[in-house]
Amino acid sequence: MKRREFLYSAGAMSLLAGCGQYGGKSSETIKTALKETPSWMKDAIAHGQMIADGEMTSLEQTNIAIERAGKLNEKLNFLVTPTFEHAREVSQSALPVGPFSGVPTMTKDLQETIGVRTAYGSRAFMKNVPDHDHRFVIAMKEAGLVSIGKSATPEFGFLPTTEPLAFGPTRNPWNPAHSTGGSSGGSACAVAAGVVPMAQSSDGGGSIRIPANCCGLFGMKASRGRWPDSDGTPWELTVKGFVSHSVRDSQTAMVTMAATDKGLPSPVLPDGAKGKTYKIGFATKDGWGNEVHPDCKKAVLMAAKTCADLGHYVEEAAPAYSAQAFNDAFMTLWSFGAKQVVGNVSKAMSGKPVPQELLEPITWWLYAKVADKDPDVLEAVYAQFAAERDASRKFHETYDFYLSPVLGEPAVKIGRIDQSGDLDALGEWLKSYVAFTPYANATGHPAMSVPTLWTAENVPVGVQFEANFGQESHLFALAKQIEAAAPWADKWPEMVLV
DSSP states (O other), X not given: XXXXXXXXXXXXXXXXXXXXXXXXXXXXXXXXXXXXXXXXXXXXXXXXXXXXXXXXXXXXXXXXHHHHHHHHHHHHOOEEEEOHHHHHHHHTSOOOOSTTTTOEEEEETTSOXXXXXXXTTOGGGTTOOOSSOOHHHHHHHHTTOEEEEXXXXXXXXXXXXXXXXXXXXXEETTXXXXXXXXXXXXXXXXXXXXXXXXXXXXESSSTTHHHHHHHTOEEEEOOTTOSTTOOOOTTOOOEEEEEESSHHHHHHHHHHHSOSSXXXXXXXXXXXXXXXXXXXXXXXXXXXXXXXXXXXXXXXXHHHHHHHHTTOEEEEOOOOOOHHHHHHHHHHHHHHHHHHHHHHHHHHTTTOOOOGGGSOHHHHHHHHHHTTOOGGGHHHHHHHHHHHHHHHHHHTTTOSEEEEESSSSSOOBTTSSOTTSOHHHHHHHHHHHTSSTHHHHHHOOOEEEEEXXXXXXXXXXXXXXXXXXXXXXXXXXXXXXXXXXXXXTTOOOGGGXX
């Protein structure tokens, strides 16, 4: 039996019972509930099961996803490069065995895909068609997922909103006046709109958790090295993954697609560890001592109460992070990313200077911060990251999880993050808006966003739980408890009920 077939039969299938919105019900009850629900409302596991049972074909599901994309993309702008005909061809081909075999999805515009434009959300790469697949794209294909196109992202994933000048803003299906977050905003929008059941995402500073938070979805940022595309460097920021409606989709994706040879424990909790009472520290203030928006604070307190009601021990406590020193270090590394982008574009232009209009103002603003700096300054950055990692691990000697807001305020309105204004002022505001998520990228620890409430403006707000290195199994276990106690998967934006 091949490894992926074994994982499907022995590992992934064990996740289907007692989790998600159908947890704790008999198999016949589950089947009846699934049949009464339109197929596009079901999670990716259910999609795969319908294909495996012969109830629907992959082509039928792919056509539904394409039809819904056609109806909703004009309003929401989540799809920047469609691959509809290719998706139909793939859906009718011999696909690998697995829980996601034949299931439609989308691929983020930051991941190279052979023969498909990969623009990185930038005007500089509008004609870029790679001749190879990114390693994560290969893993998706090996899992049998069928991508219907590239999902929108801000330029090079630099901003926590998806409003690239190359393609225009992606709008939140819950309230189109608001942002979907970033940088996996197109993927989150497509899942929240019921176009695909889960979509590929990536997270270098919160880019899975932020869009999940803004769109009412579940998002897990894995431990460093968990996924097969890890570059193996000790301070790698970005990890790949998915946004999904159900917890089991994200967990099963990690079981079937993630690396198993890097010494990390399984993302599935052993039977003997189930029923564990967790100790959770929570905070409603950022590292500078600023109270977050009332709705974000309310979400944390609601999640804390849910956890307490579930029998867990909850108290106010936070890791001893160094807010300003960390922010400075993180921005330095982020800026070197922009410097690398400018260098790559110049190289593609045979070494000529890059025209100002080819890249967005925020990219040039970041580039200017380190244009004259040598990479040696990154040693201090990594030393600061090590200090934050030590602070986090010290915290986890006492607490299993750190519960916090995802953002400092709910998803902002389109245009709030304005690149035509004072970028220094914007950068100062972003410190408080994105004050919680980047730490896990620096430490390499896993963290998840869990839907919690909807504001008076009908904008979702989630909370973040962060755990010690390699402890995704415990995060998933807690997430499934919360999912059962305070379910969110049956909530859909009114505008997508087409």
